Amino acid sequence: MTVKADDGAQLWAERSGEGDPVMLCHGGPGLWDTFEDLAPLLVERGAAVLRWDQRGCGRSERRGPYSVARSVADIDAVRRHFGLEAVTLLGHSWGARLALHYALAHPEHVTRLVYVSGTGIGPDSGWHPEFVGRLRAGIGERLARWEELASRERRTEAEEREMCVLQWSADFAGPDRGRALRLAERMATPWYGVNFACNAEINAETRTMSEHQLHAACGGLRMPVVIVDGAEDIRPRDAVDSLEQALPNVSRVTLAGAGHMPWVERPAEFAAAVAPR
Template identity: 60%
Template sequence: MAEITRAETVLTEDGVSLWAVRTGEGCPVVFCHGGPGLWDTLEDVAGPLSGVAAVHRWDQRGCGRSQRTGPYSMARTMADLDAVRRHFGLSDMVLLGHSWGAQLALRYTLDHPEHVRGLIYVAGTGIDPGAPWRDEYGRNLRARLGGDLERWSELNDKERTDAEDRELSVLQWTADFADHGQDHEDRGQDRDQDHGQDHSWAREQAERMATPWLGVNFACNAAINAEGRRTWGAPELHARCAASDVPVLIVDGAEDIRPRWAVDSLERALPRVSRVVLEGAGHLPWTEDPDGFQAAVRAFLTA
């Protein structure tokens, strides 16, 4: 019988309501989803961990099922994460952050090590200043989009309806899955002959992420990304990582269009770190190598 989950409302100290849900039993793990401006799409990660982890998922402020109210900043989102921790009565926890959520989880770990027993840093983009990975990411995104590039560019450069926001997001998320090649032909899907990508399978995964469609909060995205461009990668961040005593697992998909070398500086800075690179996987490695991803996470949680 499938586990019945009941959504809960976390109330922040400034009166904003956040959507949250708890599933499974075991080591307390709090997920931090990507974005900024998106919502939790990590249910597929939570399910297989139910035997070893009590997983707590939530939608960040202004996103998804949470109240669409600012302000939007790293500090405010960290305070909201702490409100989630307190709501569920956790004295400490493991944090699992994906993409932008990995940056959030890292920053919370540095600020509140007394509440973090471990950090699982999935598909993040490191701690270098100035986000040097962005140019390569842009080139990789356009190459991976292949025949969808023209439509993506058209949508990206115009004012959009809500339906067009969804279409743009699905196209962009399709590129987050790896170029599968011959080993995925048994899916019975047609592959783009120019780029080798199993577009129909990747599109199916992106459509799942966008269903139900909860709407991107572009104001949240713009505010937090602008803050990150001003502040991320300062020498103090490297020093604080080097001084951290929290164990960290970095998990990468080798075919992520965000270059994996961007994470090297974080790996070098952390004194208690292990890293698993999953070949043939992209930005959502649990989707394309579920066995490898779950083995790495379970080993970390049970160590």
């Protein structure tokens, strides 16, 4: 299904199930919806699930501009398209940050915020160096190949996919790297290509945002917020502590044996934590 944003951009979206609406915001920036395993879990628990590819990503029209405000407006366009007054908003990774910004801008349209595998509201410098070390360790014996691909100024589509699969394999928990590679391959299938311009522009913008201002704004949120972490996420989970402390109505669930995509590795526990109540 195609949703038209307020500036005419075409956004891919899909609705499944009947019940309380849950809208999903995928990670990135510059990636696409990877919730094909999560959506049926939530439908089974009585949710109407809305999936969509963010502007310029996946099956949506590859066109800018790329900004947090533009992304927030696109969420609102999808919500209105499906005729929903309010939704549970679930965001993963970058999508968790985006969902938070939407909740701050439009609290009247969010009944509950589910913040999954995010990196908080503090500066990247607080968590990124540790993340890089864990990423390199997680890639393991294929690190040299990943470094070679990442250092190239130009890559073929196949090389870009290979680089991403190697990098994403570090996002899964446990010592079985063969299993991690298989799960990363599944994430990359079908392959839509990373929008690196979108990634660069939005990341540059979020790095300039004031932690103090975000902390103060979060203090005004009244809807319930659930923070969900995988205990083995390579992004340090203490990066989220300041966000948790800023929110007045928050609970936190940490899933053992799960990395950055906890619904893939602990599906039943994840669905129990985030399904409509």
